[in-house]
Amino acid sequence: MAKIKHNNFLDTVDSVFNDAKRQGVLHLYAEGDRLTGRHIRIGQRNLFHFGTTGYLGLEQDQRLKKAAMDAINRYGTQFPLSKTYISHPLYRTLEEKLTEMYSTPIIITKNSTLGHLGVIPSAVADQDAIVLDHQVHWSVQSAVKLLKARSIPIDMIRHNNLEMLEDRIRKLSSKYRRIWYMADGVYSMFGDVSPIAELIELCNKYPQLHLYFDDVHGMSWIGKNGTGYVLDNLKELPEQILLFGTLSKTFGASGSVLTCSNAKMYAKIKNFGGPLTFSAQLEPASVAAAIASANIHLSPEIYSLQADLKERIAYFNMLLAQSDLPLVEKNNSPVFYIGTGMPITGYNFVNRMMQEGYFVNLGLFPAVPVKNTGVRITISRHNQQEEIKGLVEAMQYHYPRALEATYSSDEKVRSAFKLPTLDIKKIDKELKNNLKVQYTNSISKIPKNSWDALLGEYGIFDWEGLRFLEALFSKNKKKEENWGFHYYIFRDLMNKPVLATFFTYSLWKDDMLAPESVSRKVEESRQQNPYLMTSNVLGMGSLFTEGNHMYLDTSHALWHEALLLMLDALEALDHKLNTKMLVFRDFIKDDKLHDFFHNHGFIQVSMPDSSIITKLNWQDSSTYISNLTKRSRSHFRKDIAAYEERFRVEVKDKIDPHGHDHLFNLLENVRHNNLGLNTFSFPKKIFKLMNDHPGWEFITLRLKAAFSKDGRELMVGVMFCYKNIGKGYVPAFIGMDYEYAKVHQIYRQLLFQTIKRAGEIGCKKIPFGMTAAFEKRKLGAETISKFAYIQSKDNYSLELVGMLENND
Known part of the structure; x- marks a missing residue:
């Protein structure tokens, strides 16, 4: 039904790389008029080079250099012809x-x-x-x-x-x-x-x-x-x-x-292979250098070179074993990875090492999960024992200082990489002494006025709305219908709130925000395995709610510290629950928050656009429509007003229990036809709880008998609306009969009737939520780009969904 704007993977990578460039650890330029392999000059400093992939140092071998220069003199800089014709x-x-080498x-x-x-x-x-x-x-x-x-x-x-x-x-x-x-x-x-x-x-x-x-x-x-x-x-x-x-x-x-x-x-x-056929062949210098290298590989010398490198690797391994540095993978290859966890710790550590005189690479998303950022160190024959020892000593000195400077700890890093933790635990007492946290797993344990003053005006997560959600998503048979609720309020020593939010622990579909075509393919496989490609997620807010789920007083001197303590609290909870992903969502563009989340191990992804009417000054329908643009007025006359008489519109605060099954089917129709936002269905008891809750009401569309196929009046559309404490009218969910939806413009009619009802009861805000932003904009809603920040334990689910998307 609605077109969803999905996150562009390249946009995410671009954002990550731009942050790394600003931190001075990516897209650098080597300086100087020569390279030796042992040193590399960056920022007018000569650094020991621990980032090369020339492990044997052959790129600096005089035999390869001479062969390359001779080939240029004899054959030129290139041989511009496809190998298909002539080599x-x-x-x-x-x-x-090479054939002799490989046999x-x-x-x-x-x-x-x-x-x-x-x-x-x-x-x-x-x-x-x-x-x-x-x-x-x-x-x-x-x-x-x-x-x-x-x-x-x-x-x-x-x-x-x-x-x-x-x-x-x-x-x-x-x-x-x-x-x-x-x-x-x-x-x-x-x-x-x-x-x-x-x-x-x-x-x-x-x-x-x-x-x-x-x-x-x-x-x-x-x-x-x-x-x-x-x-x-x-x-x-x-x-x-x-x-x-x-x-x-x-x-x-x-x-x-x-x-x-x-x-x-x-x-x-060999006969035909795309680039093998049509691409230019290797330059004469490269071929000649490769021949010189092959001669070395075919001689006993290669084994002495390998042994020489092996000694350096063994020495480095010995020094690492004597340190407390978190080596992610113990092996005998020339590649080593020291985990830093958060990108900001990695930036700090790499810059410290460069100041100390050592060049190392930073491992970043998407090469690694964002919270598995770390320093990649490569050992080559260029490296001498004294600088290998100096590198380890410098890392031992600077690593704990990089952790301290970025409010991290060795325990957090080891947890991110599933490494054994050390006995030493360090707690930042200063932060905890300046702020205190209130945590509970039920909204009933937080005073109603206290919560509503912070987050009550934004959506279906005022105190009463959360009481409803807790009842709805508990004591159900299916695991996807049981959620855990976690509430946090951080206050200063004067008891003033600095940050407040809530998270839910629930089962998500990995393809929730994937294109509809991807979700349709996955749903076919879920006919046999309903929990295929699903993950337990600790997410800000809930899959039932939309809007600003976090109160943050950025004018407070301790707002940054409050965010850090929140991450600590969530990390402890995440460890206990063993989730696959941690998600902060529904943010508008904010550079400070972006930098904070990225630096602490989250990647930004685009969410579907959200729509909202913020200043509804209702007098009557004609006055409201007259304030729309000329094009929107034309749309209203053609696609809404022309169909309004076909329906009997009713607003109810209760639905007869005999109609619950029909309502549920209408709701499920929309879910099945709107897989661009692919979620599990809600518990069937939702309508009974709505009936018992004073905040809910139902706008129903009954198609008059003259327009139905069997000559009977039919309920063909319903909008489930919540009236929150902040005079917001929230059209939370919609149900439609798709046999009649397009012919009678049911969706557009429900949007308008929602605005009309909100105006009649004096509501000033209508948070229309995600999807179908174009349709809502035609009725006067403002479109807002929203972002989420996610932290995944590994990249597997993200890459699998991406692979399916590209498979479309």
């Missing part, structure tokens, strides 16, 4: 050497991103299916999207979760010829690895299973001839595995390499 003179040599046929690609774009559509047939590890590199996920146009099913499992993978294999095996599982060999953020041996066992158990590995971060520093982590475990490459390595990063040159032992598939990919 550069040095290509044959490089292909021969299987290879294909050289411009880079791994273009390589995946070329290979995956060629390797995956229309009769195949794909399962992605949700942490597989972005370049793989991007290439897979091309296959959606061919209706190839694409699924996603949680990171390294082989039980989920086997479940997907069982479900797909009867329908598809091959099932491709796509993963990284070594993951670029945490340095963890794919469980190769276990995956091979699955391949043996399910011959349909084929594996596709991006092993660019496992390249050169391990394996025979430096062919990487995956091949080091496999020893030989089976026909059902495609493997990508890199000629850049640790290899020291440029480009990427695919190896494939299946002769038929190899020929198919």
